[in-house]
Amino acid sequence: MARHTNGQFTFKVAAGPIVIALVVTLVACMVWLWTVQRDAATRAHDTVDPCKGRQVMLTVAGTLTPELAELLTAFDKTRPIVDGYCVRTMTTADVNRASVIIAPGSRDLVADRIIDLKLAPSGDTWPVAYTRDVGVAHLPMLRISGDSWTDLAGHGVALPALPVAEERAVAALRLAGGDSAAAVRWIKDNNELTLARATTLKRPLVAMAEKEVPEGYRFTRPEPAAILPFYVVPLTQSPTVNARQQQAGMAFVSFIAEHVDQSLDHGIDTGLLADAAAVTAATTATGQPQPPDNAPAQPAPPPAESAVTP
Secondary structure, eight states, X not given: OOOOOOSOOOOOOXXXXXXXXXXXXXXXXXXXXXXXXXXXXXXXXXXXXXXXXXXXXXXXXXXXXXXXXHHHHHHHHTOOEETTEEEEEEEESOGGGOSEEEEESOHHHHHHHHHHTTOOBSSSOOOEEEEEEEEEEXXXXXXXXXXXXXXHHTTXXXXXBOSSHHHHHHHHHHHTTTOHHHHHHHHHHTTTOBHHHHHXXXXXXXXXXXXXXXXXXXXXXXXXXXXXXXXXXXXXXXXXXXXXXXXXXXXXXXXXXXHSOTTTTTTOOHHHHHHHXXXXXXXXXXXXXXXXXXXXXXXXXXXXXXXXXX
């Protein structure tokens, strides 16, 4: 009997190979997903707390000026590690708990201060950390025609308490033409005036460091220059500073020596700095005058006649 056909072809595919392909694909996807999740978890762990339980605190004694804040931030960004521990930075007012101290003045004056504070430096390499330019801030409507401190001295320059006492002394000496006794009187006459108070009252001329100039004022550098250098001194291990903290301090000092121009203090007027130290000692008991912000304002200065012209 003849076989009949409908003219269509019928294909049969074995189920085994399909199942195997699906299993292989599924396993590959699972392996890929596990790898992605593992990498994500690792990154998250590193981001959240890469130094959990292994941190050492670097304590820095010194006035927290904008320049010091910038240095600490730059150092932190390098993610420093000493002896397998991540270094964290903070400032302190207690020099006995500091790994390093940052102090203004000449190198000799800083050495004298270290002795007076009964601190023991770790090594004799003390890099310059930064300098601060001290000058006169003035209201924009004033035109400064004199280019020296003595040109401005007779026109009511306000001399408020500044973040660093030596800056006030340096400005007073320049305004007084180098006369230490007159500089002391100048500071005492402005003894209760704060920087915030002087600028809030819109005093037309205010002595200050360039980094402290607030909005609404312009800065000028009268001649001769009044520049105050700051040096960083590493301190030795003590009952309050352990060996690892000392190492962190040395790492910070090395960072400054490598990244800060060490010629910044070249040509500094060391005579001015020595006189400023004496004036500071004569006008403050602690070296850091801090009159209250609500202190009464000083009388307004007389109108300018020549050096300052509206």
